[in-house]
Amino acid sequence: MKCFIVSALILVLMGCGNSEPSVTVSDIDPVEPGTPMLLVTAEIGVELGDSNFVFGVIQDVDFTEDGNLAVLDTQKKQVSLFSPEGDFLGNFGGEGEAPGEFLNPRGLACLNDGRIAVTDPFSREVEVFDSGLQHAETITNFTTRAPFVITAAGTGFAGEQGGFNRDAGILTTSVALWEENTDSIHVFFEKEDDFSPENMIQRIMMPQAGLVSDRSNLYYSAPVSEEYVVSVYPLDGSEMYNLTFPGYTPVVKSDEDLEEDIQAYEYRMQGMAASGRGGRLAGATYEPPAFYYATGSTGLDASGNLWVQRGWESSPTFDLFPSGATEPVETVIVDPDLNLSDFNFVITPNGMAAFNMNPDDYPRVLILSL
Numbered sequence: 001m002k003c004f005i006v007s008a009l010i011l012v013l014m015g016c017g018n019s020e021p022s023v024t025v026s027d028i029d030p031v032e033p034g035t036p037m038l039l040v041t042a043e044i045g046v047e048l049g050d051s052n053f054v055f056g057v058i059q060d061v062d063f064t065e066d067g068n069l070a071v072l073d074t075q076k077k078q079v080s081l082f083s084p085e086g087d088f089l090g091n092f093g094g095e096g097e098a099p100g101e102f103l104n105p106r107g108l109a110c111l112n113d114g115r116i117a118v119t120d121p122f123s124r125e126v127e128v129f130d131s132g133l134q135h136a137e138t139i140t141n142f143t144t145r146a147p148f149v150i151t152a153a154g155t156g157f158a159g160e161q162g163g164f165n166r167d168a169g170i171l172t173t174s175v176a177l178w179e180e181n182t183d184s185i186h187v188f189f190e191k192e193d194d195f196s197p198e199n200m201i202q203r204i205m206m207p208q209a210g211l212v213s214d215r216s217n218l219y220y221s222a223p224v225s226e227e228y229v230v231s232v233y234p235l236d237g238s239e240m241y242n243l244t245f246p247g248y249t250p251v252v253k254s255d256e257d258l259e260e261d262i263q264a265y266e267y268r269m270q271g272m273a274a275s276g277r278g279g280r281l282a283g284a285t286y287e288p289p290a291f292y293y294a295t296g297s298t299g300l301d302a303s304g305n306l307w308v309q310r311g312w313e314s315s316p317t318f319d320l321f322p323s324g325a326t327e328p329v330e331t332v333i334v335d336p337d338l339n340l341s342d343f344n345f346v347i348t349p350n351g352m353a354a355f356n357m358n359p360d361d362y363p364r365v366l367i368l369s370l
Contacts (some may be wrong), residue, residue, distance in 0.1 A: 038334045038352065038368045044086050045364025052080065052088040055363035062110045063350035070108060070116055071365060077102045081133065084351070092133045093118065100127055100135030109150045109157050113180070117157050121145040126157070141185070144172065153213035154235055155180040160209055160220075168223060171203065175211070175220050177235070184230045186235040188218060188240070197284030201211065204288065205265055210298030210308070219306055221295045224249055228294035229309055243306070243326050245319065250291035251312040261288035299347025307332070307347045314341055334370070340366075
């Protein structure tokens with residue numbers, strides 16, 4: 001039950017943005033004075049000192065049912081647990097291929113039964129740990145890679161899976177539910193696209209989709225520029241429906257942001273080439289989407305409100321959908337004095353936090369409150 005947005009090697013829906021007319025940010029429901037604001041109340045992490053508080057690369061964060069904070073460090077290949085007061089409680093994981101170890105962990109989810117699941121897509125595994133931080137099981141029944149993003153759902157977890165079949169000429173995306181003590185996998189959504197180096201690059205450069213679940217529904221927000229849509233999939237299998245933003249029109253990106261997209265693409269390709277993984281993309285071209293993605297991260301608070309981050313706002317801004325509502329009824333902003341535009345946000349019933357995967361100073365987790 002969390003939300004985050006981050007540029008990563010995630011296979012999600014295409015959205016190149018060719019709609020007209022041009023719209024500026026101020027044309028869409030400007031934020032009014034007195035809007036509720038998220039404030040930073042504490043932080044966990046230091047630049048130098050106790051190694052338990054020195055992070056390498058914070059990849060993901062979630063809260064347990066009792067409010068403890070789980071932090072996935074993809075550089076250290078481990079998860080650390082902290083109390084609501086910021087005390088270090090322990091860690092687990094480590095680099096390797098043995099049960100309970102990770103190669104390239106990408107996401108974690110604090111499950112509804114108190115366990116913690118960590119997805120390791122390239123090893124095609126999800127490692128599960130009990131409430132005592134001991135390894136409990138390894139889940140391997142995935143049709144392609146393990147999910148890149150997971151969230152607690154039902155008696156297990158839901159995730160977004162992606163893969164490609166070059167021989168068949170297809171790229172695949174699916175959202176599914178894996179539950180405890182069942183051999184069946186419930187697929188909510190699946191999509192195929194033509195395989196090509198250009199399509200691969202578009203998907204590599206897309207932000208991660210929003211995925212969050214409560215006890216009744218799974219909420220899926222794919223980064224599609226032309227539409228402000230969050231798909232709602234009831235866990236009981238009844239008909240899905242969409243949440244929308246009335247009157248939304250795609251917002252044109254600034255020249256500066258388009259240039260940043262190109263720079264991010266060049267940096268990404270350099271990294272892939274250095275690791276030997278960029279050969280199949282040689283000669284391909286990248287065309288940044290002309291429009292901002294309408295939606296970003298999603299989350300659920302303790303009152304049952306769904307939070308949807310606006311993709312077009314430079315300062316983090318969230319639309320709130322109360323339970324049962326199909327349109328937003330309230331807006332929440334983040335303290336603009338803090339300049340958290342590059343941060344990923346985690347909104348759960350058990351706590352709220354933000355982190356930056358590539359900070360200018362040092363990695364830390366900010367604890368937030370309204």
